[in-house]
Amino acid sequence: MAEFTMELNDEQKEVRDWLHGFAADVIRPAAAEWDEREETPWPVIQEAAKVGIYSLDFYAQQYFDPTGLGIPMAMEELFWGDAGIALSIVGTGLAAVGVLANGTEEQIGTWIPQMYGDPNDVKVAAFCSSEPDAGSDVASMRTRAVYDEATDEWVINGTKTWATNGGIANVHVVVAVVDPELGSKGHASFIVPAGTPGLAQGQKFKKHGIRASHTAEVILDGVRVPGSCLLGGKEKLDERLARARERAKAPGGERVKNAAMATFEASRPAVGAMAVGTARAAYEVALDYAVTREQFGRPIIDNQGVAFQLADMRTQIDAARLLVWRASWMAVNGKPFTAAEGSMSKLFASETAKKVTAQAIQILGGNGYTREYPVERMHRDSAIYTIFEGTSEIQRLVIARTLSGAPIR
Numbered sequence: 248m249a250e251f252t253m254e255l256n257d258e259q260k261e262v263r264d265w266l267h268g269f270a271a272d273v274i275r276p277a278a279a280e281w282d283e284r285e286e287t288p289w290p291v292i293q294e295a296a297k298v299g300i301y302s303l304d305f306y307a308q309q310y311f312d313p314t315g316l317g318i319p320m321a322m323e324e325l326f327w328g329d330a331g332i333a334l335s336i337v338g339t340g341l342a343a344v345g346v347l348a349n350g351t352e353e354q355i356g357t358w359i360p361q362m363y364g365d366p367n368d369v370k371v372a373a374f375c376s377s378e379p380d381a382g383s384d385v386a387s388m389r390t391r392a393v394y395d396e397a398t399d400e401w402v403i404n405g406t407k408t409w410a411t412n413g414g415i416a417n418v419h420v421v422v423a424v425v426d427p428e429l430g431s432k433g434h435a436s437f438i439v440p441a442g443t444p445g446l447a448q449g450q451k452f453k454k455h456g457i458r459a460s461h462t463a464e465v466i467l468d469g470v471r472v473p474g475s476c477l478l479g480g481k482e483k484l485d486e487r488l489a490r491a492r493e494r495a496k497a498p499g500g501e502r503v504k505n506a507a508m509a510t511f512e513a514s515r516p517a518v519g520a521m522a523v524g525t526a527r528a529a530y531e532v533a534l535d536y537a538v539t540r541e542q543f544g545r546p547i548i549d550n551q552g553v554a555f556q557l558a559d560m561r562t563q564i565d566a567a568r569l570l571v572w573r574a575s576w577m578a579v580n581g582k583p584f585t586a587a588e589g590s591m592s593k594l595f596a597s598e599t600a601k602k603v604t605a606q607a608i609q610i611l612g613g614n615g616y617t618r619e620y621p622v623e624r625m626h627r628d629s630a631i632y633t634i635f636e637g638t639s640e641i642q643r644l645v646i647a648r649t650l651s652g653a654p655i656r
Contacts, residue, residue: 270328319520326524331459414448456627519596597632
């Protein structure tokens with residue numbers, strides 16, 4: 248087990264500087280254009296693939312970093328560049344985490360490479376969990392998967408929403424109900440490849456922020472996938488469902504994680520790191536502006552009202568990063584989140600991003616409200632962090648229930 252540290256080692260610093268350079272030289276110059284176009288920035292994703300950032304190897308190196316700091320460090324630097332483009336680059340990672348968390352070694356080796364493609368033909372993947380009537384309330388999920396024993400196929404019907412890369416993905420990881428009587432314990436995850444009959448893109452959403460990231464509905468109408476596309480395999484699923492049925496008869500027994508929750512638990516600190524990157528970017532713009540902008544014959548940072556705002560912004564950003572790093576270290580070293588530390592990190596970091604980007608606009612005044620400066624885009628982008636992968640209200644609920652020992656459904 249790696250000791251917790253707040254200092255990156257030399258190798259991590261090299262990776263951080265490399266990512267920062269890519270964010271500064273490639274992502275930032277393209278940010279305003281793709282925000283306006285509201286389209287997937289395929290050329291930027293391809294550039295990321297060419298240098299090795301958008302690849303299974305890079306993701307795996309960071310994911311398996313024994314210190315746990317690889318993923319949050321990478322997310323912070325990329326999202327410092329631009330949240331919308333960065334999400335287009337890393338969005339595939341959520342689907343990859345879904346396979347890593349629930350799949351067999353053979354499934355991991357088969358499907359994750361197909362999620363990324365290669366530098367000459369980049370692909371993306373989508374994780375499909377939320378539904379029109381089941382966002383935070385995953386127990387209300389209606390998408391059904393029924394096993395056809397005669398053909399060894401699963402038949403999936405339902406509608407998913409808010410899916411990053413939904414409909415344009417080469418691989419969709421779909422969470423569906425296999426036993427409605429078990430609520431969220433009766434869920435399983437399935438691989439649905441592009442081109443599968445019955446799979447279609449629904450509405451593409453026009454969003455307030457992260458506009459360079461494709462978000463859409465995914466329609467599953469009589470979709471059939473082979474039994475091998477059930478993540479973890481049917482034997483493991485049957486065993487898990489049997490245990491859940493037994494525990495349902497004996498209240499107070501050991502709780503069983505559902506497929507979607509396992510993915511979100513693994514990814515919440517990473518979302519916190521994204522928020523830290525956006526907050527840091529806005530803070531740096533505001534600090535530079537406060538040092539160079541003069542009013543009444545002196546830089547505005549000489550005014551205590553501005554200076555104290557910047558002090559608070561930096562303090563909150565550093566505190567958010569430390570919570571993210573702690574949760575990431577705990578996750579990779581197998582330490583249980585006994586106080587919902589993963590949810591804590593996402594909650595505090597996402598709320599910090601909204602607050603800091605709003606303060607940045609205020610410090611820039613009228614300029615901050617225009618598209619000539621990036622802080623208005625950063626503020627629009629920051630709103631998503633308190634919504635996706637569990638709203639701030641849901642994070643507080645998870646934390647409170649964890650502290651009290653109440654079940655988290």
